[in-house]
Amino acid sequence: MGGDNAPEAVLDGLEKVAERHPKARILLVGDEVRLGALLSRRPGAARICSLRHAPDAVPGDMKPTAALRMRQSSMRIAIDAVAAGEAAGVVSAGNTGALMALGKIVVKTLPEIDRPALAAIGPSARGDVVLLDLGANVTCDPRNLVEFAVMGDAFARVVLGLPEPSIGLLNVGSEELKGDDRVRQAAEMLRDSVLAANFHGFVEGHDITAGTVDVVVTDGFTGNIALKTGEGAFKLMGGLLKQVFTSSLLAKLGYLLAKPALERLRDFMDPRRYNGAVLIGLNGVVVKSHGGTDGVGFAHAVDVAMDMVKHRFNQRIREKLATLPPKGQALEASAGEAGPAISGADLG
Amino acid sequence: MGGDNAPEAVLDGLEKVAERHPKARILLVGDEVRLGALLSRRPGAARICSLRHAPDAVPGDMKPTAALRMRQSSMRIAIDAVAAGEAAGVVSAGNTGALMALGKIVVKTLPEIDRPALAAIGPSARGDVVLLDLGANVTCDPRNLVEFAVMGDAFARVVLGLPEPSIGLLNVGSEELKGDDRVRQAAEMLRDSVLAANFHGFVEGHDITAGTVDVVVTDGFTGNIALKTGEGAFKLMGGLLKQVFTSSLLAKLGYLLAKPALERLRDFMDPRRYNGAVLIGLNGVVVKSHGGTDGVGFAHAVDVAMDMVKHRFNQRIREKLATLPPKGQALEASAGEAGPAISGADLG
CATH class of the missing domain: 3.40.718.10 (Isopropylmalate Dehydrogenase)
Structure with missing residues (x-):
């Protein structure tokens, strides 16, 4: 209803x-x-x-x-x-x-x-990408992020059918020293985990649509904003394109000629294809x-x-979660939250 | 060099x-x-x-x-x-x-x-928008966010020439109870500040390109990722459009007819128009x-x-910063960092 x-x-x-x-x-x-x-x-x-x-x-x-x-x-x-x-x-x-x-x-x-996460699939230049958490947890510790990686990995296998999905941790730069303690500790835990072979390291915002990795892991605050910012950018471009193709008689004719190709683009970007966020x-x-x-x-x-x-999603994640260190251990490691005063986020 | x-x-x-x-x-x-x-x-x-x-x-x-x-x-x-x-x-x-x-x-x-921030301008459906912090501070407290709002306000006045820029605080939902303690406290402080009349409240990721407000304030972690995610989405769309217009002879002809309008779009989205991130x-x-x-x-x-x-940017922000409560006071208010387990981020 x-x-x-x-x-x-x-x-x-x-x-x-x-x-x-x-x-x-x-x-x-x-x-x-x-x-x-x-x-x-x-x-x-x-x-x-x-x-x-x-x-x-x-x-x-x-x-x-x-x-x-x-x-x-x-x-x-x-x-x-x-x-x-x-x-x-x-x-x-x-x-x-x-x-x-x-x-x-x-x-x-x-x-x-510890905490369920909200995951969904979006388009990229190299195929569909899983993004999580999209807002179930506005604050996360490193252990949560590692659990999200396990769940995102299983989701990519089951829903996208990828045999060995690559996993990236969203950060303000791709070098090891970037970001806050939270993401650096999560990265360290992932390098020591059962997911190590598929863990690509840090990825940046533009890597989501570039398709650098199959699974992008982040906290619910950042993930929710990244998702909606990306959607908003697509929407702005879509609106501007509509203006372009109605701006003159020639442009309208141009639209008609390019219509089959433009419709394939529209189908590719169709948000209905990506509908279904999962609380995993x-x-x-x-x-x-x-x-x-x-x-x-x-x-x-x-x-x-x-x-x-x-595809027995839950059984898959339970098997992998069982290989992580016990919960309390990882939670303790996340006590220090404050990042360095000079982060050196890379703007290019 | x-x-x-x-x-x-x-x-x-x-x-x-x-x-x-x-x-x-x-x-x-x-x-x-x-x-x-x-x-x-x-x-x-x-x-x-x-x-x-x-x-x-x-x-x-x-x-x-x-x-x-x-x-x-x-x-x-x-x-x-x-x-x-x-x-x-x-x-x-x-x-x-x-x-x-x-x-x-x-x-x-x-x-x-307390801390400088990195700010830049981007396109929206309703004119240019200021976004900050873009990565100078990966962790921020409520007081920092309020200072960013003051600096973003002055930046919009000076660089965009807006007489009364509206200000939004980036969050996972627009209702007052959304998000973590940090953004809720910053919102409360802004409602009590010299910026109160221009403070729109919380905005979401899609509001950046929708142009809901003139200035979007967030921490450097989220802002860096929002900026790059938006850039990545534009890039993906640009790449797909290029494919569309080279996919067939008819599509190429369509491109030629719509070219003047498409070039206006390209000029509008030209990243060079938005070049110049400012450490304010x-x-x-x-x-x-x-x-x-x-x-x-x-x-x-x-x-x-x-x-x-x-336009004497620094003098403007110093005048407004002088009206905020003393630094220590606001910092104490930000002690509780943990958000609620159920955030109810809105996915629509």
Whole structure:
């Protein structure tokens, strides 16, 4: 029931899911009257869905703490089904904060990790790239960053199908001495970890879209801002291009001639292709679809959840997390937070 | 003597500076033989420049601490001239870390502020935007962020000519409760400060290129990554557009028809227009030109320095900084650093 175009966009998405995954079983949770009417016009979705009524829905602007108290919301009932083992995962286009809070408290964090993280995929010049954390944790210690690397590695294997994803730690420069103690300690821990062979070292902001590595690891504050800054830059360019191609008759004609190629570019950059941020590190799969997406985007978010379940995502990360040093050990190492007064961030 | 195309790009830039600012007086520091030969072929630059020999030059990959020990480098001699009051400011395309370190130690920080910051201008859908800190301080407390806001405000007035620039604090969401203690405390301080009327509150990554505010304030870690992520996104789009317009004969023809409009877009996005990151908060003007720029870009960096000197940038920030509460007071308020476990960063 969540998102700007709910529940229609969700049902449109499920109609596509039914084509792609005819054996999927979907538990559809929400207002049974509205959902029933929509299902009756979508035979594919109707075939794979079973409907469960939820009298309430979490509003988009509700605080996570309030959403936690709402026991009969569609989000809560869907997440309860994951916690009970009845569903392998949940996909929602609703309130992000509420989904994260319910995920952590109801589905619960894996015992091997400190904090779940939000991960998503974006475009680069050399293929898709995984970026995490996107905002689940505004402050992180080195141990958290190492756990994110483990989870990002598994995500790239499972969702992007990469056999040996390379991993970079986001920093203000690529040399070993750059950044604050936190990232330097995380880098040291990664060099000593089971991920050492695939750890590329520090990467910078421009490396994300350059595709320097397959997985970019950072704290939730920086990751959220990097994600949205990149999206904003694409949006500005898109808007300016639109202006270019409507600025004169010749430009309009030029657009028509280049249209097939420009449409391939548009498809490549289509945010719906990258829809589905995943809250990883829980005892179940929790996927957040963008609230403004349509059926195509929502179906993509379901694909991500399906990949994670089919390829035993959680089992993979648990195996790798078990090889890290015990939690407390690494946490102690992060006591000193203050960076040097002269950081020498490289601007080129 | 610094930068990828030095000293030619610098001299090409000064030839343009001579046209735009015929009354400017430039102290040109570096290898007198090489510079003398280049000046002899550039009558404009020769007219406004006086040459001072420096036997050494700071290599691009030298550590700031090593650059500080190099007493006869062109960078050092130029900065010494600022510290001595002989020059009002310095522009360099050389080693960023060395320039920042020399700036802080030789030119020295203004007594009113804790830490200088690196600021620059970028494009947005609604005009140019100031972003700081871009990496001078990888860790910041709330007081530092407030000082950055004061400096960014003055920079927008002086370099962009805005009478009342609006100021935003970069965060993972725009609601008051988002983010960590650090940004929330800085926001509270700004609401109580002389900047209160122009303080817009929190902004998100996509607000930078949307032009939601004129000045975007953040710590040096996040700012450096936001800057480079945005640059990377523009670069990816530029590369993809190039592919589009060379992908077929029709697309090439389309490009030719739309060429005048596309060239206006290219000019608008031209990084040379935004060249000149400024280390603000020192007893003199210190401008860092991009190392890879050409004469057009270098001349722009000189323009930025000129604007700052002409419009008495430092006096403006000192007046406003004097209205902030004393330093110690604000620093104490920032003791609690840890954010809440559930941040509820908004992904839409």
